[in-house]
Structure formats: C-alpha cells, structure tokens
Amino acid sequence: MPSYTPPRSSQPPTGVPFELSLSTHPSTPHHRSSLTPVSFLLRAALITPRKLAIDHPERGYGFTYEQWATRCLSLAFAILSVPGFKAGDRVAVISPNAPLIADAHWGIPAVGGIITPINIRNTPKEVAYVLEHSGSTIILCDHEFTHLLPEANGKVKVVVSKDSGGQDKNDEYEHFLDQGWQAWQRAQQAELDKFKSRTKPSAEPKTGWKLLNAPLDEEAAIALCYTSGTTGRPKGVLTNHRGAYLSAISNAFEANITADSRYLWVLPMFHACGWTFPWAVTAALGTHHTIRKVDNTVIWDALRNHGVTHYCGAPTVQIGLVNHPDAKKLDHKVNVAVAASAPTANLLAKMEGLNLHPVHVYGLTETYGPFTRRYFEPEWAKLDVDARARMMARQGHAYLTSDEVRVVRTDSSTTSTEDLIDVERNGKETGEIVIRGNMTMLGYYNDPSATSKAVMKGWFHTGDLAVRHPGGEIQILDRGKDIIISGGENISSLMVEQELAAHGDVLECCVIARAHEKWGERGHAFVVLTEQSKGKKGKEFIEELRKHCKGRMSGFxxxxxFEIVEELPKTSTGKVQKNVLRARFASKL
Known part of the structure; x- marks a missing residue:
C-alpha cells in the first residue's frame, strides 16, 4: 500500500536492532521454553519482516510483519501503562474483524493480560453481563459499537478505535498506541543508559520485545471467551497459552496454511478467538485479509481479486455465497473449513462447481474451536455427490495436537466404574463425545459448579451424542437436548435435516421436537426454500416433502x-437457534 504511511507506533526502530524475542525467566531450565502463541508473530517478523501480514483494504491500510510486531509491542506497553493493570487482568475487545481485534490477540497476552473478545451482535444488556462477570478493567472498542458500552465507570479504561490505522488524527486508539510507543522508548532508553554506565562487562541491554518476559507458566490463562448462552447465561471459557499455541499449530497444519496463503476473515475473531486462526495464519507466515462484516459482494471481490486461498464459515455463510449474483467459478482453489453442520449434497455440488473446496470440522468454544475433521478418502472420488456428502457429514478424527476423541456410554460418566466405557465401533451404538488434553479449556471462569458438571473422570463432556464407525471416525447424531423421542424411538434431528435438505427446493431446514398426543413427540420441520422455489407453500408441496422424507428414513x-418460513434464526456464527424456534412454536400453543 504505497499511499499509506503507518504512524510511528507501527514503524520498526532504526537506531537499534529490533529485538524479536521475549526474555526468558531465569528459573526456566535450558531444555524448556514456555509455549505462547505470541512467539509466532516475532518469528514471522524475523523471517519475513517486509511481507504483508495484515491487509485491510476497506480502510486503505495494512502492515508488514515487522510493522505489525512494532504496533503490537506499542499496544502491549500501552496496556502496561494503564494505572492498576497487572498480569491476569481481563481486557475486553468489542470489534468486528478489523486490525484492532487482531492487534489484541498479540498485545494483550504479551503482558500477561487475558483477552476477552465480546460478540458484537449481543445486546447492551448481554454485553454488560459479560463485562461484569469477567471483571474486565480495560475495554478496546470499535467506533461502530460504542452503543454496547456500559455507562462510564472510572474503574474501567475505555479506548475507542476509528479503525483509521493512524490516518485520522483524532483516533483515540491510535493515540493510545502512541502512548504505549513512548512508554516503550522510555523503558528501552533506561536499559541503554544502564548499559552505557556499566563499570564492568555485562549482557547486552534489553531492547524491543526483550523488554517483555515470556510467561513463566505456559498454563497461564490467555483468553476468556463466552459461549452463546442459548440455554441460559453465557459461560466464560478460560484457555491458556500452551493450548492456544498447540491449537494454532493444529489449525495451520489441518487447514494446509502456508506462507503462500491468504486467509479471509469471514469467521468472527470474537468467536473462540477466531478458532485460534489469528495465531495459526501468523505461525504459517500467511497473510490476514480483514473485512468488517460478512458482505457477499465484498467476499467475492476478495476471492476473485485479492488471491484469497482460505476462509472458515458455517453452511449458512456458504449458502449465501453460492447463491449470490457474483458467484462464478474461481480460477484457483479455495480451502473452506465448514463447521456447525456439514454441507448438504446440493451445497457441496455448488461449492465445488465454484472451486470452493469444503472440509468438515467440529469443535466448541471449550476446545479452542475445531478439534476434529473429516479426512478425505481416495474412495470418495468414485462416489456421486450425494454419497460424498454423506461421508463428509461425519465429524472424523482428532486433530494433530489433540488427544484421540472418544464416544462413551452416557451412563458410564456417573456410575462407579473406574473409567468411561467406549461405545462399540459399529456406527450404531450411541454415546457422548468426550475429549481431554491439549485442546481442552482450563474450565469455566468463576463457575466451579459448571466445570465439575462438564468435566467428569478426567474428560470434558461435550453434550453431543454420536456413534463411532469401524474406521474410528465419529459422527454426531444430535445434541442431547435436540434428540426427538417418539414412541420410544430416538430420532436424530440432524439426520432428518440432512435428508430433507437433499430436496432440490430446500435451501435450509431445521427440525425440532413437538409434543404429540399419541407418540409423545414428533418432528416439526421449518423449511426455507430456494429463491426459485419461493411460493411453493400448498398442501401438495408439503406432501411432496413428506414423500421425499419417507423414501429416505424410517416412518417414525x-x-x-412442515412449516415454510422465510429464514431461520441464527447465532452470530451461523448456528441455527433451535431454542428460539421452540419458543416461537410454544408461543403458538
């Protein structure tokens, strides 16, 4: 970006070498270093200093890796300069996918702070709850979301960003960074003066990032991410430096991100720290391409004209993209991580026809985002698109740095058996998905009761019901609360949705349990039609949908x-809110 000149807070030093490593605590043994994802940025700035690290074309600015490392160090010192700040304090971030929230993923943990990203689609009341529950003492807020801020409180430092990159002289966030830059210069000069006044030989003075220490304990918390709270108050998921480091490595590896990759920020960075992709893309020396909102026109421009190679998103995002007027086959392959649910056969065919190649992943906020994926098998090449979609629908196997995922009998979690008992690998016996190890949260913040209910016998219980196939891959049948029990038979709402979505007129669908006088429960399907099929709402069409389902599943x-609707209620990350549909239906009774 030749017309853009970064502010001094984002320009690497010229008078002294730019030190791009953290200091090690004296008590750390020689054979060990604390794992922290902060090291990924410093490594990238050392190896590829002049490579574009983050590109923000909507606002006309971006940073090379050495500029970004400078900027994030300025942010780190700015945070340190806030009166009363100490390691372990929570720093909230209210921002869309802009450099502000990307900066925060480095500057906050670099000084021992805990990044607390907040969902910008929450109400002021919901945001107030998260801020109070987390006890955040600093809030970094984008200018478009100041309406989410609580009333002024002298105990909380609020910094508002105009997302100008320094081009607006009245940008408060840029002033905050400059104050941090000045504090960094003072600390560095004090080190240099001490070195000059020495009376005997001594180690080189600490400059640049050497002024900060790597975490003494890699188990120290790095992030506090709140769940969606669809069944009650959101819970704060606490994760650590070690887990973030290893999860980022896994995501870079599993997504095949390299130094040639350009990652498009469609997935919100506020959602489980963007599944650790802020750290993963940087670890691979790739480039971040940020857009402030999910705008399909902007996304297609990025895909066509900016060399984007990767992005993540729920099926609802893909549906909007493949049906957009700008949708045309790309001249290069784009890798797409799809979560929440697998792409249907119709969606898979459309995506592949546009050179968008999905990989189905599965995870939760409690697992740093995805921790399993469906690995491609050569035999799939011989299958038609419907059969391939069925194979892809399985959640697959655990990530590189995760322990093996298990599916266990639900009663073994609470019985007196010494360990959990796995289900048979027959694709039939249902159990609950459990996980432990590197890619699992520390626990729920200030909620030992919720933590003890989720972590039993040394394993985190996801609440997702699944089977395990002979090949070892898992397949989710449903959330425990979403299973439909009809006449003693368990019905997977996900299975019904997948089969119903295979109908050519169906764009999206959702199935929930509804009380039935004879059978206890039966399924109630909410169906969104394709643009071409709008208007098909009569009894004949409903019977057509019913006949379609009868040919693909048991009668019960x-x-x-069947209810035709204009749209389905969704969370900010594209998950259908079945609780909202249940409430909507209940209101009709």
Whole structure:
C-alpha cells in the first residue's frame, strides 16, 4: 500500500536492532521454553519482516510483519501503562474483524493480560453481563459499537478505535498506541543508559520485545471467551497459552496454511478467538485479509481479486455465497473449513462447481474451536455427490495436537466404574463425545459448579451424542437436548435435516421436537426454500416433502409437521437457534 504511511507506533526502530524475542525467566531450565502463541508473530517478523501480514483494504491500510510486531509491542506497553493493570487482568475487545481485534490477540497476552473478545451482535444488556462477570478493567472498542458500552465507570479504561490505522488524527486508539510507543522508548532508553554506565562487562541491554518476559507458566490463562448462552447465561471459557499455541499449530497444519496463503476473515475473531486462526495464519507466515462484516459482494471481490486461498464459515455463510449474483467459478482453489453442520449434497455440488473446496470440522468454544475433521478418502472420488456428502457429514478424527476423541456410554460418566466405557465401533451404538488434553479449556471462569458438571473422570463432556464407525471416525447424531423421542424411538434431528435438505427446493431446514398426543413427540420441520422455489407453500408441496422424507428414513422419523418460513434464526456464527424456534412454536400453543 504505497499511499499509506503507518504512524510511528507501527514503524520498526532504526537506531537499534529490533529485538524479536521475549526474555526468558531465569528459573526456566535450558531444555524448556514456555509455549505462547505470541512467539509466532516475532518469528514471522524475523523471517519475513517486509511481507504483508495484515491487509485491510476497506480502510486503505495494512502492515508488514515487522510493522505489525512494532504496533503490537506499542499496544502491549500501552496496556502496561494503564494505572492498576497487572498480569491476569481481563481486557475486553468489542470489534468486528478489523486490525484492532487482531492487534489484541498479540498485545494483550504479551503482558500477561487475558483477552476477552465480546460478540458484537449481543445486546447492551448481554454485553454488560459479560463485562461484569469477567471483571474486565480495560475495554478496546470499535467506533461502530460504542452503543454496547456500559455507562462510564472510572474503574474501567475505555479506548475507542476509528479503525483509521493512524490516518485520522483524532483516533483515540491510535493515540493510545502512541502512548504505549513512548512508554516503550522510555523503558528501552533506561536499559541503554544502564548499559552505557556499566563499570564492568555485562549482557547486552534489553531492547524491543526483550523488554517483555515470556510467561513463566505456559498454563497461564490467555483468553476468556463466552459461549452463546442459548440455554441460559453465557459461560466464560478460560484457555491458556500452551493450548492456544498447540491449537494454532493444529489449525495451520489441518487447514494446509502456508506462507503462500491468504486467509479471509469471514469467521468472527470474537468467536473462540477466531478458532485460534489469528495465531495459526501468523505461525504459517500467511497473510490476514480483514473485512468488517460478512458482505457477499465484498467476499467475492476478495476471492476473485485479492488471491484469497482460505476462509472458515458455517453452511449458512456458504449458502449465501453460492447463491449470490457474483458467484462464478474461481480460477484457483479455495480451502473452506465448514463447521456447525456439514454441507448438504446440493451445497457441496455448488461449492465445488465454484472451486470452493469444503472440509468438515467440529469443535466448541471449550476446545479452542475445531478439534476434529473429516479426512478425505481416495474412495470418495468414485462416489456421486450425494454419497460424498454423506461421508463428509461425519465429524472424523482428532486433530494433530489433540488427544484421540472418544464416544462413551452416557451412563458410564456417573456410575462407579473406574473409567468411561467406549461405545462399540459399529456406527450404531450411541454415546457422548468426550475429549481431554491439549485442546481442552482450563474450565469455566468463576463457575466451579459448571466445570465439575462438564468435566467428569478426567474428560470434558461435550453434550453431543454420536456413534463411532469401524474406521474410528465419529459422527454426531444430535445434541442431547435436540434428540426427538417418539414412541420410544430416538430420532436424530440432524439426520432428518440432512435428508430433507437433499430436496432440490430446500435451501435450509431445521427440525425440532413437538409434543404429540399419541407418540409423545414428533418432528416439526421449518423449511426455507430456494429463491426459485419461493411460493411453493400448498398442501401438495408439503406432501411432496413428506414423500421425499419417507423414501429416505424410517416412518417414525418423518416430520409430522412442515412449516415454510422465510429464514431461520441464527447465532452470530451461523448456528441455527433451535431454542428460539421452540419458543416461537410454544408461543403458538
């Protein structure tokens, strides 16, 4: 970006070498270093200093890796300069996918702070709860979301960003960074003066990033991410430096991100720290391409004209993209991580036709984002798109740095057996997905009761019901609360949705349990039609949908009711809010 000149807070030093490593605590043994994802940025700035690290074309600015490392060090010292700040304090970030929240993933943990990203689609009341529960003492807020801020409180430092990159002289965030830069210069000069006044030989003075220490304990908390709270108050998921480091390595590896990759920020960085991709892309020396909101026109421009190679998003995002007027086959392959649910056969065919190649991943906020994926098998090449979609729908195997995922009998979690008992690998016996190890949260913040309910016998219980196939891969049948129990038969709402979505007129669908006088429960299907099929709402069409389902599932699994709707309620990350649909239906009773 030749027309853009970064502010001094983002320009690497010229008078002295720019030190790009953290200091090690004297008590750290020679054979060990604390794992922290902060090291990825410093390594990238050392190896590829002039490579574009983050590009923000909507606002006309971006930074090379050495500029970004400078900027994040300025942010680190700015945070350190806030009166009363200490390691372990929570720093909240209210921002869309802009450099502000990307900066925060480095500057906050670099000084021992805990980044607390907040969902910008929450209400002021919900945001107030998270801020109070987390006890955040600093808030970094984008200018478009100041309406989410609580009333002024002298105990909390609020910094508002105009997302100008320094081009607006009245940008408060840029002033904050400059104050940090000045504090850094003072600390560095004090080190240099001490070195000059020495009376005997001594070690070189600490400059640049050497002024900060790597975490003494890699188990120290790095992030506090709140769940969606669809069934009650959101819970704060606490994760650590070690887990973030290893999860980022896994995501870079599993997504095949390299130094030639350009990652498009469609997935919100506020969602589980963007599944650790802020750290993963940097670890691979790739480039971040940021856009402030999910705008399909902007996304297609990025895909066509900016060399984007990777992005993540739920099926609802893909549906919008493949049906957009700008959708045309790309001249290069784009790797797409799809979560929340697997792409249907119709969606898979459309994506592949546009050179968008999905990989199905599965995870939770409690697991740093995805921790399993469906690995491609050569035999799939011989299958038609419907059969391939069925194979892809499985959640697969654990990531590189994760322990093996298990599916265990639900009663073994609470019985007196010494360990959990795995289900048979027959693709039939249902159990609960559990996980432990590197890619699992520390626990729920200030909520030991919720933590003890989720972590039993040394394993985190996800609440997702699944089977395990002979090949070892897992496949989710449903969330425990979403299973439909009809006449003693368990019906997977996900299975019904997958089969119903295979109908050519169906764009999206969702199935929930509805009380039934005879069977206890039956399925109620909410269906969104494709643009070409709008208007098909009569009894004949409903019977057509019913007949379609009867040919693909047991009779008791066929929804009793079909309701055509304009759209499905969703969370900020594209998950269908079944609780909202249940409430909507309940209000009709």
């Amino acid at each position: 699994a066929v929804p009793e009711w």
